[in-house]
Amino acid sequence: MEYGSAGGGSGGGGGGDHDSSDPQRRKKRYHRHTALQIQKLESMFKEFPHPDEKQRLQLSRELGLAPRQIKFWFQNRRTQMKAQHERADNSSLRAENDKIRCENIAIREALKNVICPSCGTTPVTEDSYFDEQKLRIENAQLKEELDRVSSIAAKYIGRPISQLPPVQPVHISSLDLSMGNFGGQGLGGPSLDLDLDLDLIPINSNLAFQPPGISDMDKSLMTDVAANAMEELLRLLQANEPLWMKSSTDGRDVLNLDSYQRIFPRAMSHLKNPNVRIESSRDSGVVIMNGVALVDMFMDSNKWVESFPTIVSVAKTIEVISSGMLGNHSGSLQLMYEELQVLSPLVPTREFCILRYCQQIEQGLWAIVSVSYDIPQFASQFRCHRLPSGCLIQDMPNGYSKVTWVEHVEIEDKAPTHHFYRDLIHSGMAFGAERWLATLQRMCERVACQMVSGSSTRDLGGGKFSALITSFYFLITRLTGYFIFQ
Template identity: 45%
Template sequence: MDSNHDSSSSNGLETSMSTTNRDNKIYHRHSVHQIQRLEAYFKECPHPDDTQRHKLGEELKLKPKQIKFWFQNKRTQAKAQSEKVFNASLRAENIRIRRENEVIQEALKTVTCPPCGGPRPGKEERKLYLQKMRAHNTYLKRQLEQISDFVNNNGGHSIPSVNSLASTSSNPHFSYGTSSNRPLEPPSLEREQYTHEHINNAQPTQHFQPLSQMEKMMMSQTMVNAVTEIIRLIHIEEPMWIKSSIDDRLVIDQENYEKSFTNISHLKSPSARIESSKDVVVVHMDARNLVDMFFDTEKWARIFSTIVNEAKTIHVLESMDTQRQNFSQLMYEQLHILSPLVPPREFIILRCCQQIEDDLWVIADVSCHHVNIDFESPTCSKRPSGCLIQALPNGLSKVTWMEHVEVNEKVRTHRIYRDLLCGGFGYGARRWTVTLERMCERLHLSSISVFPTTDFAGVVETIEGRRSVMNLGERMLKNFAWILKMSGNYDFSQLSETNSSGVRVSVRVNSEAGQPTGLIVCAASSICLPLSPLEVYNFLTNLEIRHQWDVLCHGYPAAEVAGFATGTDDKNRVNILQTASTAEDADMMIIQDSFRDALGGMVVYAPVDLNTASAAVSGQVNPSGIPILPSGFIISRDGHHFTSPELEDGSDYSKSLLTVAFQILVSGPTLSGDLQIEESTTTVNTLITSTLQRIKVMLNCNEGK
């Protein structure tokens, strides 16, 4: 293909094909319909893979090469246009700064000293003043160090410094493991303590610089604009919201959006793309309680425990009206889901709540880039997003959720998860509403004072014991979701561009409460299965065949000795399982928490000894202190939108993405110097590979499928 012609015809109207004579070209002019379809697809997925190109070519009656060249030309054109706009804005900014500088220089010539009315200080006076201020600053720092040393020497805590927000030391290293979840010391269970998962989500331990008046004014204006924009976007339908060309969800039409709203910030990168979505759900929770949970970072991280890894309040802003529940705060959050192959997303956001009517609230989130906080250049930026919460009778709430995010894909996601993220279901509104609905059901069921008919109490005799087991299961889900980030550790990646990701292994030394102390090895892998998420979930929760793939069963069947419903779907349960194993393993039990929803499901479990299980079911100890090391599976749709006029029976014909993660406690608190990390990682690698192989064989899923 002639590169000169490519750049000149990158408007997507033509594609040239070479003949035997290089001077003669056959030009194919695309139809208006083809161009419109290609343009719409490009907006959502500018880098289609081979499968997507073939599918698009069949739909538009174009060859895959024509599709490939069209997207290459379009990306080149988009990059050139982006650079042109960026350069123009830089030139305009440069001219503006020069003019401001000239005005300031002129003003300095006539400036006077405000207190005395005399001439402005000379260079020597200013130099002397700066030296004096530096000396005073050094003195203050020395005083701070002395006070900090004094506090430490007297049994207190050191004064924290302003480090990066995502401190690895404050992350909850929640684990999953084998039956060596040993010593369960009574004192550690009897203390009413919060484990690190609660501490890291509570109000911030760092000290941040106070906000300047200018920063407060800018934030106030940003919040007003964000609230106004969200209210408009939620109430407007077409032409602002259109159906996605990939998966039929509602997305924002960017052309109409940019015409309707001004002051839109863009990530300055040609690889940036826009994700937008909207969804509605009715949940079993009072609207005022929902508003409170959204503004308490600890509760926020709890209710969205499978999405929010970390949340911290940086500043609570002063614009509060407690009577109308109008308030705002600056906060940090880290989001992560599904698999180690999906990178986490970090935001510094302004969150604002405004009570519009007696029974109606709007929660607005928007990225904040004009605050003096040490935060790396973001790979994603949240445009005004949030939800509208309407109070309904009988303690119900209607929540309309909207997500609008700009993502800079400098590092492309692994192929098996690319469709899911490009389609918007990865971090889209649907995932938030599905999670909110499930957690509201769970919180409601855990708060009741009697055993519901859907429960099998079994070995659990009291409501307190039931609540303790449900809280332990919830903590397992949170811990399991956290370990999938697998960052900041030894990493042994074996990534591939096939239907499997290979095995990723990480190693950490744990000293946190709520999990075994010592060296923990974690391994994770993701595969694509030609089965629906429901089929995979039913397989993994089938106790009759579990012993055929789960090494914890040692080949013996497992039986449920207690089970409690965590949602209106009776398949969403926390169970206590026991295997009919050999005498030496007779004291081991398995605690499992599993759920399914519209986007997939999770099955998380952990082996515990009888003493630990007895402590959990007694209801007399704080479940946050019970050491437990969870492992399990995350099931998700593959992101492809399946449509066929021949299939109208309502069946689910989508594929599944299955992520499995195992944790093993390699050694106790005393680490030996000759510990072979390589040997441990090889063991867990073999374990996860063999488990996945057994699952694929039992599901009749060969590599070729």
């Protein structure tokens, strides 16, 4: 009680003087540790900054101090160490901040003296410099587009655009070529009657659609879809029973849908529609062309149309997702549009928006898969859905290739098929693997015949006779393909 009252009296003016004149009480309030005690406590602090009750009791016996004093000393020491660390961290951060501030000032001073590499003058602002560079890039792109359109127009006019008289630009809606005034050289107008052969230009409402920019997330999703489709295709190409069964009527390979559903489970929402049916087929054969040329043919939309003129009426590459390895199509991934046909107006065409992916399995062995990928603007128009389909191309020693082809599609028949072609369409022969492979074999034979005739008829009139033979062979091929489906 006496210590407590003295402490309370220290708050007043008279109590403070009385307390300062009493040396006994000052000794009780402030205890000075000896050097030996501090040394022992420091060594203990290095090993155990947070001693437990047993360790504090042992130190109190060794040093002659109360356990409460031991506890307070360790608390104060920990607080002191924390403050030292914070001061050191603050000093280092302050130095780093000063360094960054100096660098920032130096960069600002350097930007004031930047010289434009194009005109040699100081740019007004950073934004104006980059805007000018952007305009230069856009001008270069517009010039390339102008050259392309000019070459297309000159092809059908029969003379260069520069030789046309200047007229007022008009809007041509049927050709989305934006052929306005080419620097005073126009196209169209009442004074210039151009008879363009529009049949030579594949016009399709879907092709006029320009899809929005594909984001990195969309490209990543497309890559995953293509990789899964490639894995499924390889199993379809190499597996036999129970996945593939032999038809009892003609011995063709027919897909067992129950086994397929068990091996490749997916949400078959299309099958809930009673008008949806499955067409699946597989065939293999030898082609007179090496694997590298075939891969190049399949991954080029223009060559794809030229190689299958009786099946593919229109093909277009919408976007190149991945260009693959340099000098090799392995890893190439493209978003494509294609329209398939039978040479008859009684059979409706089939439209697909697909991902086409090429992968080299090993030396001399390639796999190419095509799988439908729905773009929102296209999805409502298509009545066909291509499941993983494609081919396996294997080089042979004689320069030929062995091709194994798989076709697997879901078709929605909104209108009944004409009775002339019902059996042909429903059996899968019209768009099946057999037709694809047979067409490929005929086209490769035609190319080989053209190469041979080109080298063996130089003494018989040169290119004219060769061209005559090639044209005759191509005519026979087209007529053969036509009468097969009549």
